[in-house]
Amino acid sequence: MNYNPGRSATAKSVSMTSEPVIVVEQLSKTYQVTEREGGFAAAVRGFFRRQYRDVHAVQQVSFRIAPGEVVGFLGPNGAGKTTTLKMLSGLLHPTSGSAQVLGFTPWQLRPSYLRSMTLVMGQRNRLAWDIPAADSFLLNQAIYRLPDDEYQRTLAELDELLELGPIMRKPVRNLSLGERMKCELAAGLLHRPRVLFLDEPTIGLDITAQARIRAFLQEYNRRTGATILLTSHYMADVTALCERVIIIHHGQLKYDGSLGDLSRRIAPFKLIGVALGEAVDVALDAYGAPVQGEDDSGKRFIQVPAGDVTAVTARLLADLPVHDITITEPPIEDVIERAFNA
């Protein structure tokens, strides 16, 4: 498949040179939120004088992304990932700082900018709910002024990669979460954007669907040379797709570098969950660092360095009346918390 990223070659367009596609300098966003305490008196007071609090969602974040890079944008909930993506796609004005994407200032919402980027966010965005996705695709063809042959070619390519087939002919509301995400992605990519902002593209999907979306993004990037900045909760998304990661925590940039360096920096650990027989009350401290709380099935969890997992599991099974045992990756929040709050 041949692809020409410089379809609408304007003076502003950045072609496949090494000049960065995204330049972010000291970008900050502060929200003002109203707050009041509970109770009647507070409600009355709040009516006359509102209390405001500043929330610094993003604080002086700077980075540059070169053409064709796939960068993972990581951070716990509320870290400022989505706010940053919204600023870069033009939906939010920053409080201070600057950003240039493909030579444009995003929040000016220039049509030529909007035609060369995409933001895929959540599950209900670009598709009309009550009609088949195929109809929304046709609408996008008109909105993005895509010639028939180019549109057909792109759609065929997306169909091949995402296996859209029959799902794009069903009303969107009848699609499963994974099917809908595929259609959202297709709708967001029909105009062959040169920059992709993807906010949690795999959230809520089962493992198979997650893997398929990942494979698709990888292939899309390889074929088109598009630049991709994606946020995710899943470390697996990042390890599969990104050589470079940017980590943001409490609105501040904590890490910007290769995934390999990050892995070395974060001593890898796993979570072992054990369910013990009834009335067994043994402290697990001897086996690993206990994690507070237990899950629905009564499992208790310990953190163990990745290298020791086999040995610790063997000891647990030998020493204790274990009913059930699981070994899982720790949530990305915990990993980041450990690495950057220590």
Added chain:
Amino acid sequence: MLRIFQRLWQVNWAEQWQYRANLVMYLLYWLVSPVVYLAVWTAIADAQGSVNGLTANDFVTYYMTLLIVDQLTSEITIHIFGYKIQDGTLSGELIRPVHPILTNTLVNNVAFKALTLLALIPVWLALGLLFRPDFGSVTLVNVLLAAPAVALGFAVSFLLGAALTCVAFWSTRVWSLYELYAGLVVLFSGQFVPLTLMPAPVQAAAQFLPFQLFKYIPIQIILGRLTPAEIITSYLSGVVWLAAAALLFRAVWSAGVKRFSAVGA
């Protein structure tokens, strides 16, 4: 651009059909008051011979024309766009390279109109059989003269409705404000009764408001009740109101989007 509207039409028309049961309900609700006014005023005029010079037939033709004109010039922007501002689904439309209200919302309004008009036809014919109106005063020239007035009325009503909907960028109380606005429209547009039956102060105020462009003026042109001079003045005031409504909408929209992008939604 034409292609965008054509595709938008296909999408919106298909979507409207999904809600056809809803539409019929809406139409019934919306039909109740003009039909009641029609029955009441016709009965009074019949009993008295006339009311302020208006005969029973004048009332029947007025309200039956109103049914169609109202359908053509009314707008439903707040119902299809207000929630998008409040729940943030506007984001998806803002990052498209076309204006969300002047394309999608506009076509959505038109598709809704087209479908309700389809449903209105049999009701209208039934009322005709029931009340046997004499539309003798309606000529082709009148209808052709009124057509641009209907378009103008819709344009002004659409832009004002859109500007009002944009208040949702600042306040969640936009619905109450819209109710107030809808009340003013009913009062000053001739929807309630022909404006000549309104108290003098209301009639005087109506001259300085845009609302009679929505209903009263096109109806009177169709029914041949305006002199050429009155028609010209009406068109002139229509054009002025159109310009004012367009400027107002543009100002509120750009300030609203700026606010949306400042606070996030």
